Amino acid sequence: MNIKIPNILTIGRIIIVPIFVVTFFIPGFFGELIPFFLFVLASFTDYLDGLLARLFKEESKLGELLDPIADKILVSAALILLVMNGTIKNYEVIAAIIILTREILISGLREFLAKINVAMPVTGLSKLKTFIQMLSISILLTGDTGNKIINFQDYNAQTIGLILLWLSAFLTLYTGYDYLIKGIDHAIEEDKKN
Numbered sequence: 001m002n003i004k005i006p007n008i009l010t011i012g013r014i015i016i017v018p019i020f021v022v023t024f025f026i027p028g029f030f031g032e033l034i035p036f037f038l039f040v041l042a043s044f045t046d047y048l049d050g051l052l053a054r055l056f057k058e059e060s061k062l063g064e065l066l067d068p069i070a071d072k073i074l075v076s077a078a079l080i081l082l083v084m085n086g087t088i089k090n091y092e093v094i095a096a097i098i099i100l101t102r103e104i105l106i107s108g109l110r111e112f113l114a115k116i117n118v119a120m121p122v123t124g125l126s127k128l129k130t131f132i133q134m135l136s137i138s139i140l141l142t143g144d145t146g147n148k149i150i151n152f153q154d155y156n157a158q159t160i161g162l163i164l165l166w167l168s169a170f171l172t173l174y175t176g177y178d179y180l181i182k183g184i185d186h187a188i189e190e191d192k193k194n
Helices: 007-023 027-055 061-084 090-114 124-141 144-149 157-193
Strands: none
Touching: 007 027, 007 061, 027 061, 027 124, 027 144, 027 157, 061 090, 090 157, 124 144, 124 157, 144 157
């Protein structure tokens, strides 16, 4: 079986997730630093696998299947852990729920549209949303260590991370709504054909 490099990176991202979860429970400095680096590494492989697949024309059905699954597992695990340890709490949990809900919604839409052979390309705004989302989660993972590094006036690392989380949640709502409308339009068109 010939597995292409972009797919190896995607599979690697899935393998990183349980390691990321285990290291999240290491107390102190290393419990903040190691999960942060693993999350950044996994996020970078998301960018890299797509770039390599396009560059070397190695796009595949396996990659098409695994890539969004790997992304959703990584983001979901990180958000759940950050809610669990109280980094994301109170009203900020709404931002996390918005992001997770959109991930489920888009998965369902993609599955439905694939059945009727309609592609749902990723927009520039969705890519920006993903970047801000990954950046916010990365910053939030740094915990007290991040607060010691980034701390000016009322803004420490956690505050900046939460602001970015809300920004990604608003972009999530906007892009999710756009995708949903397109999906509904296609569904109505399919119903008219029957």
